[in-house]
Amino acid sequence: MKILTGNDLKSGAVTWWAGNGWSLHVEDAVDVGTDAETILAREEAARRVVSGYAIDAEKTADGVRPAHIKDRIRAVGPTVRLDLSLKPADPAAGNWVI
Amino acid sequence: MVEVQLRFRDDDAVADPAVTVDAFGDQTNAAAVRIEPGDDARDLLPHLERIRLVEVNFPSFGDGRGYSAARILREAGYTGELRAVGDVAVDQLHAMRRCGFDAFAPEHPLDPAHTERAFATWPEVYQATTDDRTPIWKLRHG
Amino acid sequence: MYKYDQYDQAMVDARVAEFRDQVRRRLDGTLPEDKFRPLRLMNGLYLQLHAYMLRVAVPYGTLSSAQMRVLGDIADKYDRGYGHFTTRQNIQYNWIKLEDAPDILADLAKVEMHAIQTSGNCIRNISSDQYAGATADELIDPRPYAELLRQWSSFHPEFSYLPRKFKIAVIASATDRAAMRLHDIGIEIVRNEQGEIGAAFYVGGGMGRTPMIAPCINAFVPLDQLITYSEACLRVYNRYGRRDNKYKARIKILVHELGKDEYTRQVEAEFAHLLSQGIEPPLAELERIKVQFADPAFETGLPDSVDRSDPDFAVWVDRNTAAHRVPGYAIVTISLKPVGGIPGDATADQIRLMADLAKEYSFDELRVTHAQNIVLPHVRKADLYALWTKLDEAGLSTANLDTIGDIIACPGLDYCSLANARSIPVAQKISERFAGREAEIGELKLKISGCINACGHHHAGHIGILGVDRKGTENYQLLLGGSEGADTSLGQITGPGFDEDGIVGAIEKATEVYLANKQGEERFLDTYRRVGMAPFKEAIYG
């Protein structure tokens, strides 16, 4: 699947396109098919996202999994500071990245 | 031609179309010349008396060669109009002015409120250039 | 330390106002991202993997206690309770909100600090020797010259849109602690045969994709021509540096392609012209700055010995202190490399504690080192034990300076959007694997970069590690034999890369080769230089 990610313009937080807005959670990401450019152009113009781009991902039993490690790290947070990640209580979060 | 939006001179604007640096050397009567980023401003130095307008083109604001071109001309004593054209944004105006530009023809017109603020941003300056501002070190030591 | 006068203060205040206006225009839609990006970068604001990152300038690595304290407070107030000291003697925060950035700059301006030109294609924050003003091996304190250059390079009207970033280092000691020859311009303050002080200019060094050691283009520039000469070096670069390819845009490529002699000829011609332009501040300005770097009130007649009865303390004294030029004092390096920790990271509390300790024990002064540690430059030897005790309680007493555990590591793929691989987990594994073997292995500078940009200085490590992307997985290349001191050299790649565990194993083998071949007092680097790559290669791949 193709999903969209970027950063929230004001806070800089990593966000994922969830179909009707941006979510902090990669699990909410939806397949945008061939609409990536249209959505990104509209959302960047509306200043809801900055530095947006489309990536490959797959739907797994654990949810949406970006194809590249860089985007998996973006989804979780720094692997060396999982206490600051979105799932600080999940000791397996680091393994999911790799 | 893009309109000159800001001009800090009292003389009449030169209406002649600006020719390229290459063409300029052969055209003994041309009074206006246009410098592209890759041109050597020093090629113009033998002809300064007859030049009344130099346009320095900034095809992209990130290409800073035009700042050096402007200073080189002013340091050589050029007193005619020095016009920045192309991708000129409000946040570059102050530095351009300090390098000797005294006219601006941005391809996208600038908001006058913003330009006014841009020129008023810096209370003092650290460096000496050919403009009339006194650098901080001179203020300190007279 | 340098104190701002009303002019310096007015300039940083103006910068805060300017950036506040730029952020406002970005948020209200007047300024699109492609135009805003270079402006925010010139204020040290990046968009990184997880958020905005703000890099704050620490000019020539020198800080007062009050400034250090504010750095801790910013970590708490606007970030997530920590900061990261960088290989360019700065500090960066990883979780900044765009909306907060102007307020942070305003807080910094209150203590004479800023984030001016800590990124972007302009002249960056100027680095220097972390032992400046304290070490016995320097000719003179290099920082006044760095401050003179700081003012000249701040908001320079001609040089804000250079082909690429531009880094300057200023030192005044033959023991180069600032990797001077790996900068775009390295300046060494020297004395000539007539006994006059001047500046030797080394131009065109750098790491990154094409590492180069800067050649000396002028062995003696008089002090009253320092700014003019720098301006000439920059103007030639601004005009002729390549702009067609970002990887070939650094001045090292220009110097390399023109040849050192032709580049020098052009600089000298520009210099001759600029000498008539009156752009050089008078020597009185240098004197004004120098006065502010005068010695603190050192005491005389202090005991020069240290009570070494506590063995842990004695190890730390041997490892982490250096000779001071005044009897009875020592230079202390606080390692930010605890075993298994994140190199260069410090919590807000640790930052404030170091500020307090500097106030109590080091005449109010601290330094940031390019090896991502903190220095207290002027500590009475009689106070070392008390200082060590307090550091120990805060987890800051790791005795590993310049050993294998004192790893330089860039943020890598855990934070950096340009990274190919993570650096920090590799550093953590190595530091854990070799903990306790500092005395046995001795001086060994290990440096890790998460991509070819080489922020972790891997080319200059006795052992260097470079993270690469091999078909979507992290892979690590190993380099041996780099150095950044007076004997600068570039490391050589051993061969095929490794995964994360493999690289740790390979380093273990390299240290075994060293220990087996070591003669006398040889360091790892000395042995490598004597025996060459072959035995290492054989052990690692054989």
Ligand code: SF4
């Ligand atoms: S070396 Fe590469 S990965 Fe490391 S901080 Fe620099 S750009 Fe980022």
